[in-house]
Structure formats: structure tokens, C-alpha cells
Amino acid sequence: QASLxxxxxxxxxxxxxxxxxxxxxxxxxxxxxxxHYLSYLNSLRVQDVFSSTHSLLHxxxxxxxxxxxxxxxxxxxxxxxxxxxxxxxxxxxCRFGHYQQAELALQxxxxxxxxxxxxxxxQHCLSxxxxxxxKIFDSCVLLEHSVNKSLHFGLP
Numbered sequence: 811q812a813s814l815x816x817x818x819x820x821x822x823x824x825x826x827x828x829x830x831x832x833x834x835x836x837x838x839x840x841x842x843x844x845x846h847y848l849s850y851l852n853s854l855r856v857q858d859v860f861s862s863t864h865s866l867l868h869x870x871x872x873x874x875x876x877x878x879x880x881x882x883x884x885x886x887x888x889x890x891x892x893x894x895x896x897x898x899x900x901x902x903x904c905r906f907g908h909y910q911q912a913e914l915a916l917q918x919x920x921x922x923x924x925x926x927x928x929x930x931x932x933q934h935c936l937s938x939x940x941x942x943x944x945k946i947f948d949s950c951v952l953l954e955h956s957v958n959k960s961l962h963f964g965l966p
Contacts, residue, residue: 811823811828811848812844812847812848812851815848815851815852815855816851819855825852825855825856828848828852829849829852829853832845832848832849832852836849840872841872841875841876842872843869843872843873843876844869846865846866846868846869846872847865847866847869849861849865849868850862850865850866850869853865854902854905857906859902859906859908862902863899863902866895866898866899866902867895867899870891870892870894870895870898873891874891874892889922889925889926890926890928890931892922893919893922893923893926893928893931894919894931896915896916896918896919896922897915897916897919897931897934897935897938899915900912900913900915900916900919900935900938900942901938903915904938904941904942904945909942909945909946912938912942913942916935916938916939916942919931919935920932920935920939923935929959929963930963930965932959933956933959933960933963933965936955936956936959937956940956
């Protein structure tokens with residue numbers, strides 16, 4: 811369903827039926843992180859800010875609690891999930907036009923990424939900072955800096 815939502819939403823279950831299936835899954839296994847992520851995607855589809863925020867936070871909480879993150883990468887434990895949770899929360903708020911909340915979440919993601927010396931996350935933060943600044947101001951300096959740093963780290 812996640813792949814269908816990403817590639818061809820018309821082939822995915824309707825938002826209501828998908829959420830019903832997800833609720834059934836989560837009733838029996840509330841720690842199923844991927845179901846929370848799919849619920850997040852489904853809530854985004856119907857522009858439900860409360861449910862999408864709720865599901866996104868539960869996804870990262872469950873990812874940390876179950877230790878699934880440590881299996882998928884070699885980084886330093888739950889720190890990676892925390893910085894990407896803050897980054898995704900910033901993107902979510904920006905998508906819904908909550909620019910002040912997006913800026914606060916982005917500042918938190920930047921702080922955690924700097925502490926962890928995670929240049930990839932910092933570049934993603936810089937890209938979102940540029941998007942956020944575009945919504946508020948008009949700044950080409952951030953874009954130039956982002957492109958130069960992305961090239962330096964081999965990021966697209």
C-alpha cells in the first residue's frame with residue numbers, strides 16, 4: 811500500500827478502508843512501526859494534520875522502542891531516528907503551512923544533526939530551510955550554499 815500511495819495512488823485502497831485495515835493491525839500490534847508510517851501517509855493523502863502528526867510521531871517512537879532502527883543501519887542507535895523525526899515533523903508542518911512550528915522542528919533537527927556530525931541530515935535540513943525561507947522570504951544565498959554542500963557530499 812505504501813508503494814501504491816507513492817507510485818500510483820489510484821490503485822491503493824481508499825483512505826477510509828486503508829485506515830480501517832491499519833486500525834485493525836494496530837489493535838493487535840500497537841508497536842508495528844510500519845503500520846504507523848502507512849497511517850501517516852494515508853492521513854497526508856486526506857490532508858488530516860492531526861492524524862498525520864500523530865502517526866508520524868508514533869512511527870518514530872515505535873522505531874526506537876522496537877530497536878528496528880539498529881538493524882537497518884550502523885549509526886549510533888536512536889539518535890538517527892530522533893533527528894529524522896524532527897526533520898520529518900518540520901516537513902509535515904511546512905506542508906500544512908505551519909511555518910513557525912516547522913522552523914522550530916527544523917532547528918531541533920539541525921541541533922541534533924550537528925551534535926551527531928551527520929552531514930547528510932544537515933543537507934536535508936538546509937534544503938528544508940531553503941523551502942521554509944522561500945515561503946517566508948526570498949533568499950538565493952541558501953540555495954547556492956545548499957547546492958555547493960550537496961555537491962561536496964555527493965548528494966543529489
